[in-house]
Amino acid sequence: MIKRILALALAFPLGALPPPALAQNGEVVRSERANFRLTTFASGLERPWGMAQLPDGQLLVTERPGRMRLVGRDGALSRPLGGVPQVEAASQGGLLDVALAPDFERSREIFFCSAMLVQGGALTRLTRARLAADGAELEAVTPILDATPAQSSGRQHYGCRIAFGADGRLFLSTGDRNVDRMRSQRLDDLAGKVLRVDREGRPQRDNPFVDQPGARPEVFSHGHRNPQGLALNPWTGSLWLAEHGPRGGDEINVLRPGANYGWPVVTHGVNYSGTTISERSSAPGMVDPIRVWTPVISPAGLAFYDAAAFPGWRRSLFVAALNSPGLVRLTTDGDQVTGEERLLFDRRIRMRDVLVAQDGSLLVLTDESDGRILRLAPG
């Protein structure tokens, strides 16, 4: 092994590592609970960020520079959909997540999330639209929620995952925007939060801070840094959230209404420079994460595996990871994590999102300029 690493180091000096690639298309990869066949289902996507599967099997995929496409059942990309508004595609911003309305089959409604430039600066925006019958464009495009206030400096930490709760209500994660990290702790500010709204973007009457003077009624939970993973645990009904730590301190949190997840008052991470953010990782009145990664993996998309194709993966949560790139499989029991397996980490492919497809295969978006959809299917 050491010889092999040395040989690689000699063959590929710093800055000239071999390109990330699948060893061969269709190879079978062995793992703890399942062997799977790994294929490139689609490619040619520029920095894809979020995806959803339509009832007909097609995939709706966002590209961060501001495009949305359908990917056919054969992996072919459509032309960019019409009607997508111009987004703020700078630094970490752009067109980010997309989700289908629970009644999509009837309503054709979708929700997407993006960085937007408005008076005063940039912010995270949630937009509702209707996918035209021919799938070529978006109609009735309606911004429904802006994570105000806009921030003039900095184009990072937008958060921006969308999920529906067990009761059909819409949740949106927002990041702290990485300039004034205290935004996460302030309840009159929609940065660094998870928000709960209806399909018009209106806060829910039973949201935890609706009766607190000055607090934004959309807030469901607070004290988040940059949450890019959000998924409904189908067995417990809880929402699980993944958030990026700074240097150290990536977290998985189980969301409770009104809870404070602590950033930056408590964290397992430190500043990139190595200086202290907080000497403590836990405090009364703040909820501890159920999983922490130090060093970081940079968790992005989440997907609970509830399909039949891989019986060994039932009750697993898959985490798409950008640094220490690969796919993490967490075994779960109720709202706890009981184990971890790392898949495909030897490929060094940054993974942004993961989805359980209708056929029980796993689909993974790679964060690359020539981004791909990888497919993990029974092999």
Added chain:
Amino acid sequence: MIKRILALALAFPLGALPPPALAQNGEVVRSERANFRLTTFASGLERPWGMAQLPDGQLLVTERPGRMRLVGRDGALSRPLGGVPQVEAASQGGLLDVALAPDFERSREIFFCSAMLVQGGALTRLTRARLAADGAELEAVTPILDATPAQSSGRQHYGCRIAFGADGRLFLSTGDRNVDRMRSQRLDDLAGKVLRVDREGRPQRDNPFVDQPGARPEVFSHGHRNPQGLALNPWTGSLWLAEHGPRGGDEINVLRPGANYGWPVVTHGVNYSGTTISERSSAPGMVDPIRVWTPVISPAGLAFYDAAAFPGWRRSLFVAALNSPGLVRLTTDGDQVTGEERLLFDRRIRMRDVLVAQDGSLLVLTDESDGRILRLAPG
């Protein structure tokens, strides 16, 4: 006036300013509501920090390096009292405040506050003792409360004022210790708080966080930075607190049980380097100060003027200020500040504490290596 400044500037170039001094002992100073005679009542105190007046008129005074003395009615200093424990007299630490028990006349009990070195580092400690009948030493010296956890690095921001509430319960202010400023926001940590205890140092049953798992039951209020002034408003029964901001953002706060005063999630100040701590000075769920100073004055001791000697000063709060040094007189109405007058700012004398004496004069401790007690008496 300009000529005089120029003459002074020529006579005392930078670094050679004239020593802080009273123009003449016994001079009469005119001010908005009263003229007062300014005298040096005592001198020869090294960095005096806190004082209390005994029923017989003597003053009990602390010196930061670790001594306590009585100052007679003639201004003469006693020898250092015996029985004072060794304190951590480094940087901002040392022997700090002192207060008499409400029943001192009967019990002879006093309470003092100091920086102490313990296993793990330094902390703010509250100690009870009895002043011997002859006034020469402390007896039954008993530490009753440590503002844990101890901190290994840094010797700043101990807070350390003691006050009794209208109901006779003891309040102690503690600073954030200036290394991990998030300590102020964490309820399992006694730094950056106001604590409410009985005379044994035990938390009160009706303290606001006694039922919160993990929270320290001593906590009365939180989110403070470095509170060095604490006094009972005799007309409203509220406790008023003064705290040092960083660069900008000194505050006066009116204390409410369980309230969060925001440091460092919200502040009017910035880092000494000029970088941002928080872009906001206010947030829902956090209590705004009733007075802010930017640039700072560095408020230390507080005293409400409730005596008869200066009728024009009734309902005023006096604030001893260390930077922009002098004495600030705030007019108050209920729990609000209605006006401000600055006294003796032209003397450039750092003032650490202020007391309304039994005869209605004001006594001020100067923060100097040859520290004085100044007396402001009707003139």
